[in-house]
Amino acid sequence: MLDELLARFQARDRLALARLLTLVARGEQLEAIRAALSPKNETTPVVAITGNAGVGKSTLVGKLAEVLRAEGKSVAILACDPQSPLTGGALLGDRARMPTHPEDPGLYIRSLAAPSGHQAVAQHVDLMIRMVAQFGFDVIVVETVGAGQGDIAVRELADVVVLLVQPESGDDLQWEKAGLLEIADVVVIHKADLPGAERLESQVRELLSLPGCREIAVLRVSSAKQTGLTELWSTIASCPRRSTLIEPDGQVLLRHAQQVLAERFQDRAGSVGHVVDRWKRHELDVTQAADELLHVLAR
Amino acid sequence: MDNQPPLRIVLAKVGLDGHDRGVKVVTRALRDAGFHVIYPGLWQSPESVVRTVADEDADWLGISLLSGTHMTLVPRIMQMLQAAGLRHVGVLVGGIIPEADVPKLLAVGVARIFGPGTPLGEIIEFLRAQGSRTHA
Numbered sequence: 001m002l003d004e005l006l007a008r009f010q011a012r013d014r015l016a017l018a019r020l021l022t023l024v025a026r027g028e029q030l031e032a033i034r035a036a037l038s039p040k041n042e043t044t045p046v047v048a049i050t051g052n053a054g055v056g057k058s059t060l061v062g063k064l065a066e067v068l069r070a071e072g073k074s075v076a077i078l079a080c081d082p083q084s085p086l087t088g089g090a091l092l093g094d095r096a097r098m099p100t101h102p103e104d105p106g107l108y109i110r111s112l113a114a115p116s117g118h119q120a121v122a123q124h125v126d127l128m129i130r131m132v133a134q135f136g137f138d139v140i141v142v143e144t145v146g147a148g149q150g151d152i153a154v155r156e157l158a159d160v161v162v163l164l165v166q167p168e169s170g171d172d173l174q175w176e177k178a179g180l181l182e183i184a185d186v187v188v189i190h191k192a193d194l195p196g197a198e199r200l201e202s203q204v205r206e207l208l209s210l211p212g213c214r215e216i217a218v219l220r221v222s223s224a225k226q227t228g229l230t231e232l233w234s235t236i237a238s239c240p241r242r243s244t245l246i247e248p249d250g251q252v253l254l255r256h257a258q259q260v261l262a263e264r265f266q267d268r269a270g271s272v273g274h275v276v277d278r279w280k281r282h283e284l285d286v287t288q289a290a291d292e293l294l295h296v297l298a299r
Numbered sequence: 300m301d302n303q304p305p306l307r308i309v310l311a312k313v314g315l316d317g318h319d320r321g322v323k324v325v326t327r328a329l330r331d332a333g334f335h336v337i338y339p340g341l342w343q344s345p346e347s348v349v350r351t352v353a354d355e356d357a358d359w360l361g362i363s364l365l366s367g368t369h370m371t372l373v374p375r376i377m378q379m380l381q382a383a384g385l386r387h388v389g390v391l392v393g394g395i396i397p398e399a400d401v402p403k404l405l406a407v408g409v410a411r412i413f414g415p416g417t418p419l420g421e422i423i424e425f426l427r428a429q430g431s432r433t434h435a
Contacts, residue, residue, distance in 0.1 A: 015384055018356035026304045088305055089330040095351065096340030102350035111337050111355060113305075 006036045030263045044133040046140045048154040051164030053146040056190045059223045062098035074106035076132035079143040083113035120144040160239045162186045167196030192220035264297045271296045305335045308359040311348045316366035328419040349379045358431040364394040374407045
């Protein structure tokens with residue numbers, strides 16, 4: 001069944017893409033799907049949109065998608081909303097703020113539930129990004145849950161991280177807090193039609209001009225008034241790709257290895273359990289059992 | 300929650316119908332019962348609903364109608380779901396549906412109709428019992 005799905009995916013069947021994304025979201029068949037994809041495609045730009053709840057991420061993503069479609073670029077949007085830690089339920093409402101053009105095959109919107117806790121994006125979004133890229137979308141936009149501070153995960157996923165801030169959302173000390181401005185490549189003063197936008201812009205610019213800061217673009221955008229949107233896209237497009245910027249970092253490799261290992265534990269739970277059972281029955285001592293586990297987890 | 304992955308359900312308001320109190324109550328109840336609810340907002344067209352169900356890989360579609368247009372819109376959506384290869388998606392209808400129209404909607408393939416006053420638990424139990432037709 002998975003083979004058939006993958007074949008349909010390769011033939012650009014949209015329903016197969018949707019189903020495979022569901023499997024990945026549930027953490028099923030990760031290894032097989034990862035293996036079926038061609039090597040990482042570095043040419044498709046991945047843009048992450050982050051910022052606090054209510055700052056207008058979904059709305060801006062929708063507007064940005066329209067700018068891109070007008071340029072003839074196809075867009076896949078992976079929109080994350082929080083999942084309840086108590087029930088596992090989720091209200092995925094990002095679509096409501098995005099345009100629907102059902103006749104347009106160049107726009108794909110997928111709503112994803114992100115587990116509660118520290119994560120700003122859904123699990124396995126890295127794999128989903130590769131899938132929509134291979135499916136042939138020109139630009140990928142990832143909308144985060146809106147955790148605000150500490151969205152470090154998106155930095156590794158995306159080429160360009162766009163941070164949204166809005167007027168009247170705290171004094172300048174708020175922006176000094178660690179983790180917020182640090183992750184951004186572009187800062188958008190959103191809802192720029194509201195009073196206080198200019199003051200906020202000057203605060204942000206002042207912070208970013210302190211010694212030791214990276215070069216970060218600051219733009220005023222209003223989705224309501226449709227201003228600054230094309231400028232935003234040209235700014236994003238001119239940002240250097242993260243993949244070309246980052247020095248090879250051992251941490252990235254180690255994190256990836258940990259992730260692969262975790263996936264294999266999950267995918268091969270049966271064989272792993274079998275080894276554990278044999279150890280419980282004293283058929284193996286702890287060293288032998290560990291060796292056996294390594295054998296099971298190795299390819 | 301048991302170990303079943305959460306069911307994905309699209310809840311949609313179709314056509315020029317602004318009465319969204321009911322659908323919002325159901326949205327919250329299903330969310331709290333552990334479902335993943337995708338709510339695309341008011342004034343959806345049949346085309347956009349079908350596109351949403353397809354792209355979101357939904358197990359279920361719930362259509363809320365209080366405008367009296369159910370006999371026009373629901374059969375059209377059912378037909379379009381079939382044409383889009385989404386026969387496996389279960390369809391529920393909620394809202395103001397006259398008694399006489401219920402059998403007609405069931406005849407075009409609607410799984411169940413939930414009128415005003417339906418206890419929320421009834422909808423939840425129904426969906427849990429039916430489960431996913433997609434990933435069975």
